[in-house]
Amino acid sequence: MICRKCGKSMSIKFGWEQDEDARPHYSHEDEWVCSCGFSMRCRRYSDWFGGDDLHKEVNEYLANHDEAPIKILYSDFMACIVWHDEVVVFGYDGNEYCHSFAFTNEEPDIQPVVVEMLGLSMGEMVKDTE
Numbered sequence: 001m002i003c004r005k006c007g008k009s010m011s012i013k014f015g016w017e018q019d020e021d022a023r024p025h026y027s028h029e030d031e032w033v034c035s036c037g038f039s040m041r042c043r044r045y046s047d048w049f050g051g052d053d054l055h056k057e058v059n060e061y062l063a064n065h066d067e068a069p070i071k072i073l074y075s076d077f078m079a080c081i082v083w084h085d086e087v088v089v090f091g092y093d094g095n096e097y098c099h100s101f102a103f104t105n106e107e108p109d110i111q112p113v114v115v116e117m118l119g120l121s122m123g124e125m126v127k128d129t130e
């Protein structure tokens with residue numbers, strides 16, 4: 001991982017004690033740290049079936065898209081990529097399984113009705129009843 005502040009190579013500060021002869025034991029407490037003081041959450045994971053790095057998976061996913069998403073949200077080892085008309089969720093659930101979901105806006109015409117039902121546009125509803 002390259003430090004986004006100074007461009008140097010970062011190293012992992014493990015949350016759990018490591019056995020130098022064995023493969024790394026990743027945890028939720030691992031952090032990427034840089035000598036310049038910058039740090040960020042490490043999202044590498046592993047279990048009996050293998051492992052990966054969520055940051056790498058997100059980069060690979062974005063490499064297939066020309067534009068940048070609106071937002072990238074993280075929850076542990078899962079990422080949520082928000083596009084204008086689609087939301088994609090993928091990653092490792094922390095307990096043996098990897099998942100991926102894509103949600104698309106299949107019913108754009110229904111959405112204003114839903115907003116009204118939930119009372120999310122009260123101002124307009126009051127105006128309508130006058």
Ligand SMILES: [Zn+2]
Nearest residue numbers: 003006034036
């Ligand atoms: Zn740095």
